[in-house]
Amino acid sequence: MKILVAPLNWGLGHASRCVPLVHRFLDEGHEVILGGDGESLVLLRRHFPKLRYVYLAPLQLKYGKGKRQVWAVVKMLPKLVVWSMKDHALLKAVLWEEKIDRLVSDNRFGLYGKEESGTEFVYMTHQLHVLLPKGWKWLEGLVERLHARVCAHFDKVWVPDYKEEEKSLAGVLSHPKKSKDDSRHSDKCQKAKVEYIGPQSRFARYGDVKDANEMRTRMTAKLGGGYAVVAVLSGLEPQRTMLEQEVVRRYQGKEEQVLIVQGLMNRPNTRIKRGNITLVPYMEDENLAEVLLEAKHIIARSGYSTIMDLEALGLLEKAELIPTPGQPEQEYLCNLLKK
Numbered sequence: 510m511k512i513l514v515a516p517l518n519w520g521l522g523h524a525s526r527c528v529p530l531v532h533r534f535l536d537e538g539h540e541v542i543l544g545g546d547g548e549s550l551v552l553l554r555r556h557f558p559k560l561r562y563v564y565l566a567p568l569q570l571k572y573g574k575g576k577r578q579v580w581a582v583v584k585m586l587p588k589l590v591v592w593s594m595k596d597h598a599l600l601k602a603v604l605w606e607e608k609i610d611r612l613v614s615d616n617r618f619g620l621y622g623k624e625e626s627g628t629e630f631v632y633m634t635h636q637l638h639v640l641l642p643k644g645w646k647w648l649e650g651l652v653e654r655l656h657a658r659v660c661a662h663f664d665k666v667w668v669p670d671y672k673e674e675e676k677s678l679a680g681v682l683s684h685p686k687k688s689k690d691d692s693r694h695s696d697k698c699q700k701a702k703v704e705y706i707g708p709q710s711r712f713a714r715y716g717d718v719k720d721a722n723e724m725r726t727r728m729t730a731k732l733g734g735g736y737a738v739v740a741v742l743s744g745l746e747p748q749r750t751m752l753e754q755e756v757v758r759r760y761q762g763k764e765e766q767v768l769i770v771q772g773l774m775n776r777p778n779t780r781i782k783r784g785n786i787t788l789v790p791y792m793e794d795e796n797l798a799e800v801l802l803e804a805k806h807i808i809a810r811s812g813y814s815t816i817m818d819l820e821a822l823g824l825l826e827k828a829e830l831i832p833t834p835g836q837p838e839q840e841y842l843c844n845l846l847k848k
Contacts, residue, residue, distance in 0.1 A: 510539045510540070510610040510611060511539070511540045511542065511607065511608065511609055511610045511611075512534050512539050512540065512541050512542070512609070512610065512611045512612070512613065513541075513542045513543075513544050513563070513603070513607070513609045513611070513612045513613070514527050514530060514531055514534075514541060514542070514543055514544065514553070514613045514615075515543075515544035515545050515565060515612070515613070515614050515615070515617050515620055516545055516549050516553070516615035516616070516617070517545075517549065517568070517615055517616040517617050518545055518546050518547035518548065518549040518550070518567070518568050519549075519568070519570065519616070519744075519745065520549075520743040520744040520745065520749075520772070520810075520812060521548060521549060521552055521743045521772055521774065521814075522743060522812045522813065522814030522815060523549055523615045523616055523814070524545070524548075524549035524550070524552040524553050524615075525552065525710075525711050525814050525818070526615070526669055526709040526710065526711070526814045526817060527553065527613070527615055527633075527709075528552075528553070528556050528711040528794075529709050529710060529711060529713055530613065530709060531543075531553070531556070531557060531560075541557070541560055542560065542561050542562065542563060542607065542609070543557065543560050543561070543562040543563075544562065544563045544564075544565050544603070545562075545564075545565055545617075546564060546565055546566065546567040546568060547567060547568065547569070548773070548774040548775055550562065550564070551774040551775060552774050552791075555774070555793075556711075556794075563603055563607075565596055565599050565600070565603075565617070565620075566592050566593075566595035566596040566599055566619075567592075568588075568589075568592050570585050570588065570745055571745055571746055571747070592619070593617075593618055593619035594619060595619075596617055596619035596620055597619040597620070597621070600612075600619070600620050600621075600622060601622070604622055604626055604628060608627075609628050610627070610628060610629065611628065611629045611631060612628055612629070612630050612631065613631045613633060613667070614630070614631065614632050614633065614663070615633045615634070616632075616633070616634055618632070618659045618662075621662035621663055629664050629665070630662070630663045630664050630665075631663060631664065631665045631666075631667055632659070632660055632662075632663040632665070632666050632667070633666075633667040633668075633669060634666065634667075634668065635668060635669055635670055635679045635682055635683050635813050636656075636679075636682045636683070636838060637656075637666075637668065637682065637683055637684075637685050637703070638653065638681050638682050638683075638685035638686075639652045639653055639656055639838075640682070640837040640838050640841055641837060642835060642837050643837075653685075664702070665702050665703075665704055666702065666703045666704070667704055667706045668683050668703060668704065668705045668706065669706055669707065669708055669709040669813075669817065670683040670684075670705055670707070670708060671705065671707060671708065672705035672707075678708060678813070678816055678817060678820060679813060679842065680841065680842070680845045681841075682813075682838060682841065682842070683705075708817040708820060708821065709817060710814075710817040710818045710820070710821035711794050711818065712794060712797075712798050712818050712821045712822050713821045715794070715795065715798035715799075715802075715821075715822065735766070735800070735803045735804075736766045736767060736768040736787070736800055736803065736804055737765040737766055737767070737804065737805045737806065738760060738765050738766070738767040738768070738804060738805070738806045738807075738808065739767075739768045739769075739770065739800050739801055739804040739806075739807050739808070740752075740753075740756045740767070740768070740769045740770065740807075740808040740809065741770045741772070741797070741801075741807070741808070741809045741815065742769065742770065742771050742772045742809070742810070743772040743810060743812065743815070744772075744810055744812070744833050745833075748833050748834060749771075749772065752810070752831065753769060753771060753788075756769055756808060757769070757783075757786060760785065760786060761783075761784065761785075761786060762784060762785070763785060764785070765785060766785055766787070767785055767786045767787065768786075768787050768788075768789070768800055768804075769786065769787070769788045769789070770789055770790075770791065770792055770797065771788060771789065771790050771791070772790075772791065773790040773791060774790070774791055776790035776791075777790070778790055778791060798822060801819075801822055801824055802822060802824070804827070805827065806827060806829065807819070807824060807827055807828040807829065808828075808829045808831065809828060809829075809830060809831070810830070810831060810832065810833055810839060811830035811831065811832045811833075811839045811840075811842045811843040811846070812833075812839060812842075813838075813842060815830075816830075816842060816846065825846060830842075830843045830846065831843075
């Protein structure tokens, strides 16, 4: 089977949670082609340098500097619509040239086609229920119906979470509660079969690291020592940079050794040392797993892929999760895990 895997380029989380899927497909003997744009495609290509890849429609978005991002998101909507149409148009050429058997789209909602193409179209998302900011809650029903229409274009919807609600990492996002409005859009949801495929983390294979002494030895050899605090950054600018600056201000000149993984896949992978603070653009999975396991304190956004990664390593309890301003789903996830 020939499979195209294409994540959304919005931070690195959509790409990182596709990594275990690609490993699974390769282990099963399938041919995998990578698709996408920007740093998310760079991340996948670094993990799988021997795989072929195709460029899809580029998406470049930015947040505002304030705590409320409502108008920044409103301004994004026309760009998202145009981008989705371009993605859909490019896909037609890819399907014609490659004869894809299965397409896995992580939140690239324009990557669907006709049944007669012979391709199985899979849409992956953890948000069956879409949350909106305060003051805009009255629109959630409409947005959910629109999202249901997106899902209806696909043959299957894969949800990277536990099927059991009591074990869920995403809460009502992946297990939405029934409402009086369900009858108006449930038919569209039923057209696409929802399957819970379990949390998807690139660190799942490193979660059984127990020997702390061996881990320290390996980490010292590779990185030059352990770090008490590790900050893992991602997401849209300028909020990514603003959090990086906040971490630097908080720990500059302190005794703790601090590592900031900037989440910048297009930068040369060089370390910058500023007193007790070390900055690296990105790290390979094994090295990052080791420093996270060694750290006493972890700082990260409360994005769902980050939560899956920390859960795979058993590190949620020592993580300080900071929601991206104006992203209600991250605020919800942060509060859910605190409870």
